[in-house]
Amino acid sequence: MAKTVGLPTETKDGERRVALDPSAVKMLVHSGLDALVQKGAGIGSGFTDEDYRFVGARIVDTAEEAWSADIVCKVKEPQPAERSYFRPGLRLFAYLHLAAEPELTEALASSGVEAYAFETLTWPKGHPLLAPMSEVAGRAAAIIGAYYLGEGSGTLLGGAAGVPPSRVVVIGMGVVGTMAARGARGMDAEVTGVDVNLERLLEVHEQGIVTSTLYSNHHNIGEVVSTADLVIGGALVTGARAPIVITRDQVESMRPGSVIVDLAIDQGGCVETSRPTSLSHPTYVESGVIHYCVTNVPGQYPRTASKALSAAVIPRLIDLAHDPESERLEGSLNVSQGQVVHPAVLASLKGESQGVID
Numbered sequence: 001m002a003k004t005v006g007l008p009t010e011t012k013d014g015e016r017r018v019a020l021d022p023s024a025v026k027m028l029v030h031s032g033l034d035a036l037v038q039k040g041a042g043i044g045s046g047f048t049d050e051d052y053r054f055v056g057a058r059i060v061d062t063a064e065e066a067w068s069a070d071i072v073c074k075v076k077e078p079q080p081a082e083r084s085y086f087r088p089g090l091r092l093f094a095y096l097h098l099a100a101e102p103e104l105t106e107a108l109a110s111s112g113v114e115a116y117a118f119e120t121l122t123w124p125k126g127h128p129l130l131a132p133m134s135e136v137a138g139r140a141a142a143i144i145g146a147y148y149l150g151e152g153s154g155t156l157l158g159g160a161a162g163v164p165p166s167r168v169v170v171i172g173m174g175v176v177g178t179m180a181a182r183g184a185r186g187m188d189a190e191v192t193g194v195d196v197n198l199e200r201l202l203e204v205h206e207q208g209i210v211t212s213t214l215y216s217n218h219h220n221i222g223e224v225v226s227t228a229d230l231v232i233g234g235a236l237v238t239g240a241r242a243p244i245v246i247t248r249d250q251v252e253s254m255r256p257g258s259v260i261v262d263l264a265i266d267q268g269g270c271v272e273t274s275r276p277t278s279l280s281h282p283t284y285v286e287s288g289v290i291h292y293c294v295t296n297v298p299g300q301y302p303r304t305a306s307k308a309l310s311a312a313v314i315p316r317l318i319d320l321a322h323d324p325e326s327e328r329l330e331g332s333l334n335v336s337q338g339q340v341v342h343p344a345v346l347a348s349l350k351g352e353s354q355g356v357i358d
């Protein structure tokens with residue numbers, strides 16, 4: 001059984017979340033584990049060192065001390081400077097998105113880290129450790145898209161008397177897509193939900209989450225994207241590189257000043273022209289279209305996001321400490337004993353990714 005769990009301060013650009021809030025650390029300590037919380041780790045989310053000390057954590061001064069624990073639990077994938085803390089047998093539990101991170105994968109494998117990814121855990125169903133952040137990011141996507149649409153084409157999502165509402169196309173009607181569609185509908189936009197899963201399309205249509213639905217293929221996408229004001233990308237195939245659902249020529253067909261918010265960017269992006277951006281430099285313009293491709297959107301809503309994440313993570317973290325073979329961790333082990341062991345991650349890294357859809 002592992003004895004110590006380290007909680008380092010996040011170092012990714014603009015990232016203010018922390019993987020465990022004080023209530024979760026209290027549960028960790030009650031389960032018999034020592035919590036090593038790096039000084040200031042919770043500040044961005046409004047949790048003080050004193051809050052953590054009060055529930056039984058040991059506050060450590062440096063990242064090195066937090067990373068010296070048996071298990072390191074953090075939010076985002078380790079940044080290049082953190083790779084020096086990798087060592088054989090260290091258990092890492094975090095968002096990793098390795099299909100889009102070949103260099104990080106190599107660093108984890110060559111240093112013998114046992115790497116468990118939040119986003120590929122599939123027990124008992126769906127993606128229980130991805131869902132809370134997809135919920136936050138999806139809600140945020142509607143707000144962000146609406147904002148940049150004002151900056152770009154000068155269009156208001158909901159229109160006005162005598163002016164039709166904007167057209168929003170949401171790719172992937174999972175958690176991100178559903179929350180984004182709800183947000184956009186809440187602002188009175190016209191929303192088309194796109195997916196390959198017809199059952200899901202029926203549900204979102206029946207529930208009034210979208211105004212129309214569309215089966216995802218290259219032809220259909222071409223037709224809706226050319227008239228869209230805002231496109232929100234949230235297509236996912238567990239562990240794999242995101243399918244490229246919108247091609248470059250389809251982006252070129254969009255009106256200048258329209259907006260793409262590609263949240264699938266953490267898995268490589270579902271739009272051919274997407275490339276990762278950061279919270280401090282969130283957008284770029286390509287073919288006249290504003291692209292927002294931030295890989296850690298929930299990092300700008302750290303209080304809500306950290307609380308939602310910790311509630312989902314804490315039971316699985318306790319499982320990981322007590323029994324890393326537990327079925328409740330199904331799908332999460334990505335790198336073990338120097339090898340990539342998750343089949344979809346491995347296939348993507350070998351270049352057998354989803355590619356452009358027909």
Ligand SMILES: NC(=O)c1ccc[n+]([C@@H]2O[C@H](COP(=O)([O-])OP(=O)(O)OC[C@H]3O[C@@H](n4cnc5c(N)ncnc54)[C@H](O)[C@@H]3O)[C@@H](O)[C@H]2O)c1
Nearest residue numbers: 133134137172174175176195216234235236264295296297
């Ligand atoms: N950028 C960020 O800050 C951020 C935050 C949270 C989540 N995400 C990412 O958003 C993506 C979506 O996450 P989710 O939790 O909504 O996943 P999900 O599994 O709930 O939903 C994914 C949906 O995509 C659909 N899909 C798969 N292939 C498709 C295709 N070719 N065309 C259309 N739809 C397709 C699936 O059927 C499913 O309904 C993931 O890559 C996730 O990591 C990003």
